[in-house]
Amino acid sequence: MRQRRPRPGSSGARNIGRSGWLRLRVALGAAVVLLAIVVSAGPASAHATLIATVPAGDELLDDVPATVQLQFDEPVDVVDGGVRVFGPDGGRVDQGRVEVEGSTLVVPIDAAGEGTYTVAWRALSEDNHNLESSFVFHVGTRTGAAEIAAIDDRLGDAVGTVGRLLALGGMLALFGAAVVRLLDGADAAVVARLRSLAVAAGAVGAIGTVLVLAGSAAATSGRPVLEAVRFIPDLATDTRTGQLVAARGLVLAVAAIAALAPRAWRGGAWAFLAAAAAAMGLLASSGHAWTADQRGLALASDLGHQVAAGTWVGGAVALLVALRVTSAPSRLAHRFSTAALVGAVVVAATGTASALINTGSWEALTSTDYGRLLIGKAIGFAILVTFGWMNRRHLVPLVERTAAPLLRSLRWEVVAAVGVLALTAVLIDQPPGRTAVDRPFNDYETSGELMVQLTVQPARTGTNDMHLYFYDAASGAQLPVDAVEVRAGTESIPPRRLDVVPVTASHASALGASLTAPGTWTVDATVVRAGTPTTVTFEVPVR
Structure with a gap:
């Protein structure tokens, strides 16, 4: 007997409508949250100083x-x-x-x-x-600084790095599981396998955020990580950074618990996609993008980068799980190949934008730890693109006959992706290249027959090394001097005398000079030669 199509207003149509409206509300809710983060972002300073x-x-x-x-x-x-x-x-x-x-x-x-x-x-x-x-x-008097025992932070650093890797990997895998679930939602075996992946991914991501908090507690308190664990509740409740990390862990944990219910996973793929996207938004608002000069652009780029990586890299993990059990492997492989291609293009575009924002110069890209890690990540991206091209061009068309070659390639692609994520976990903890690049000060000032060259390395807040060289202004020959006094100060910091050590008769150094604030420092060098003092003044910009 032929079934009648439900008429407008019938229960079947109403059920379909409700499902569609639910998905739309979830998607719009996530979009509103992420958009609010971007829109509410005002101008930012480059880095706390x-x-x-x-x-x-x-x-x-x-x-x-x-x-x-x-x-x-x-x-x-x-x-x-x-x-x-x-x-x-x-x-x-x-x-x-x-x-x-x-x-x-x-x-x-x-x-x-x-x-x-x-x-x-x-x-x-x-x-x-x-x-x-x-x-x-x-x-009253100067007696010398106290000896402070150095703290070995290697274990705390390792805990934080592992935590960032697990949190990133879990978040991307959760997003990828939801993407592949939407690509092949009718196959019961695929749905079951992806549900297990979502549970594991959310749990791993949540555990990672706890480790991130433990590493931050150790770094902030200056204590060994096992002693610093007691500060985790304070970080998670009293500090902005800790609140964002804890919220991200809570979102991932709730997603893992929700995925334990088969019914929730079968009918709520959009909700899990939104949960992973919300975790990405929280990560973006607690990282480099939040302190960029162009905060809104940086946040949008960071969010787009994570969403695209979740589609491509997280989706590759999910495809590796689903391809073994799906009843339509060729259809799923072709659908994912198209989604991954779009994801790779967006990853390239947003990654380039973020790199420009966070480095800002060729020097920052090549001379800082952040820049060098970024180059390593770009090489990893090229390796992943090679895998993707090979899969799309040669292996996906073979899935009609056998999925084994594609599965082998996907395993190696996931291994390469883990390496890229490990680099990212280290990169996140580095100060952006735009703030870490060394730009030493070097200038000359002349008074009468005396020419003084001053170099300040690295010309950043904190400890700096100053070198003064003395020349004959007419001939440029080195000029011996009898004594040198150097004072440094700013408009808000009174000038103070620096300890000067003679290196040669025409070269003096003030090593370990403390320049505690950014801005323009006035450095006065008084040079005594043949009993006559001469003062030259330098205006030194300090970052």
Whole structure:
């Protein structure tokens, strides 16, 4: 007996409509969340930087201050004990807590002795990078900085790197499982296999985020990772970075739990796709894109890159699982091949955009760890493209007869993809090339017959090495001098004398000079020759 087609308004039509509206709502909801992240992004500074301290670095005081203050150019996250103050005898004089007032950290101290006090600090910037440095101030007299035991962070670094790899891999595999589920949703065996993959991917991603928090806790507190575990709740609830990482882990964990229910997976592929996309948005808003000068463009590029990688790389993992059991291997392989091609093109475009945003120059690409890792990732991308081209051109057409060659190729493609993800996990933890590139200062100033050359390396906040060379202004020959005094300061930091060491009669150095804030530093060099002092002034830009 022939079945009648449901009329408009019948229950069959209503069911189809409800399903379509549900999918549309889920997709639109995810789009709204991701769009909100991009639209709400305003201008950003390139990277959190310490711009001033109270007391100033190397400042000589009459009395011990009640607090030590560190002012940054944007808010940073810190845990108690992240700022340590050591007295002249090497003992801790801070009270173990840090008060956060906007972008300023305030640390109460309790001390009364004269001598040199050493401040060692660690903080977490908004792009999830650990910042650390130290400076000294003096009370009454200079006695030399305290010896601070070095902390071996290798285990904490390894935990964080493994966590980032697992979190990335799980997130992409979850997205890919949902993509392939939509490409071949009618085959019950495929649906079951992909559900198992979604459960595993969400669980692995959630575990990875816990490891990321553990690594961040170790880096921020300056403690071994096993001791720093107790700071995870503080990071996850009290800091922006920790909240974003914890939210990402929660999304992935909920997706894994939901996928345990066969009915939820069968009818909610769009919801799992949206969950993975939301996790990608959280990752983008806690990484390099958030601190880029062009934040909106950087976030959009980062999100597009992750979605495309999830379609291509995550989809390859899912295809490897599904191709073994599908009743229509040729149809699935051809559908995925088209989706992967689009994904590869988008990965190339968005990856190039992100590289330009985060490096900004050929020098940053070739002379920084970030740039070199980016080159390694590009080589890995080329290897993946080679696999993809070979699969699409030669192996997908063979699936009609046998899927074995394509399955072998996919296994190697997934191995290569894991290598690229490992590079990405390390890359995420590096400061962007745009902020890490070394641009040493080098200039000349002349006064009468004296010409002075000053070099400052690397001309960035923190420790710098200064070299002064003295020449005869007329002939350019090296000119011996009797004594040199160098002072450095800014509009907000009083000039202070730097320790100068003579190297030769015409060359002096101030090694380890602390330039604690970005901006223009005024460096005055007073040169004594034949009993006559001559002062030349340099304006040194410090990043």
